[in-house]
Amino acid sequence: MRKKIVAGNWKMNKTLQEGIELAKEVNAKVKGLNASQVKVIIGTPFIHLAEVTKQVDPAVVSVAAQNCATEVSGAFTGEISAAMVASTGSQYVILGHSERRSYYGETDEILVKKVARALENKLEVIFCVGEVLAEREAEKHFDVVKSQLVNGLFNLSADEFSHIVIAYEPVWAIGTGKTATSAQAQEMHAFIRKVVAEKYGKEVADNTSILYGGSCNAKNADELFANEDVDGGLIGGASLKAEDFSIIVAARAKH
Numbered sequence: 359m360r361k362k363i364v365a366g367n368w369k370m371n372k373t374l375q376e377g378i379e380l381a382k383e384v385n386a387k388v389k390g391l392n393a394s395q396v397k398v399i400i401g402t403p404f405i406h407l408a409e410v411t412k413q414v415d416p417a418v419v420s421v422a423a424q425n426c427a428t429e430v431s432g433a434f435t436g437e438i439s440a441a442m443v444a445s446t447g448s449q450y451v452i453l454g455h456s457e458r459r460s461y462y463g464e465t466d467e468i469l470v471k472k473v474a475r476a477l478e479n480k481l482e483v484i485f486c487v488g489e490v491l492a493e494r495e496a497e498k499h500f501d502v503v504k505s506q507l508v509n510g511l512f513n514l515s516a517d518e519f520s521h522i523v524i525a526y527e528p529v530w531a532i533g534t535g536k537t538a539t540s541a542q543a544q545e546m547h548a549f550i551r552k553v554v555a556e557k558y559g560k561e562v563a564d565n566t567s568i569l570y571g572g573s574c575n576a577k578n579a580d581e582l583f584a585n586e587d588v589d590g591g592l593i594g595g596a597s598l599k600a601e602d603f604s605i606i607v608a609a610r611a612k613h
């Protein structure tokens with residue numbers, strides 16, 4: 359059975375003190391929801407990880423980094439290794455977010471290395487895929503997403519792939535207030551599951567959690583999560599308010 363997941367992506371927001379407050383608030387609200395069947399994750403800036411993991415109940419909230427280095431260790435000034443992330447008690451890492459791909463030039467080759475480092479350190483990976491608007495308008499969105507999956511992940515064994523969560527985030531919907539329709543999300547999620555099944559078989563595909571991201575909020579989460587292949591959400595803006603985030607968790611718990 360695949361997991362239902364609601365993951366927050368705080369991006370570059372919140373000072374350490376603000377982050378601690380937000381994490382505590384999220385922990386308290388989510389605990390009250392009895393959302394035990396939903397895996398709740400918060401993706402914080404690196405600097406917050408060690409402290410935030412201490413502030414939340416690991417049975418209620420798991421913690422994710424938003425990136426990790428391609429290399430194991432050494433002279434890479436300013437980089438943060440997967441081993442360092444794991445040593446904070448964080449269990450997840452978000453990789454391949456479209457902002458990393460477009461602003462920091464993360465290619466498929468780079469992501470293959472990052473995924474390998476994450477898995478070597480027993481981190482679960484939330485791997486983001488998604489097309490830009492021009493690609494959707496040119497009806498290339500399926501090809502784009504398939505190529506991101508094939509080139510970023512399909513070097514993995516089936517066993518390794520069981521530690522991957524996929525997040526479909528159409529780039530035109532991220533931070534724009536323009537959500538994919540429920541039908542567009544379901545269509546792409548079913549396609550992703552089919553592509554995974556072709557490579558790893560139906561059982562692995564059925565056990566893979568596929569999250570939707572892109573202006574998912576307290577108002578539209580319910581409709582998105584009602585879809586068979588939408589296993590949860592990767593939430594940006596709405597994860598910065600504990601109240602909105604907990605409404606989204608409740609929406610996921612309901613279906």
Ligand code: PGA
Pocket residue numbers: 367527531532533534535571572573574592593594595596
């Ligand atoms: P958004 O961001 O919810 O603010 O659109 C989602 C994401 O980038 O993960």
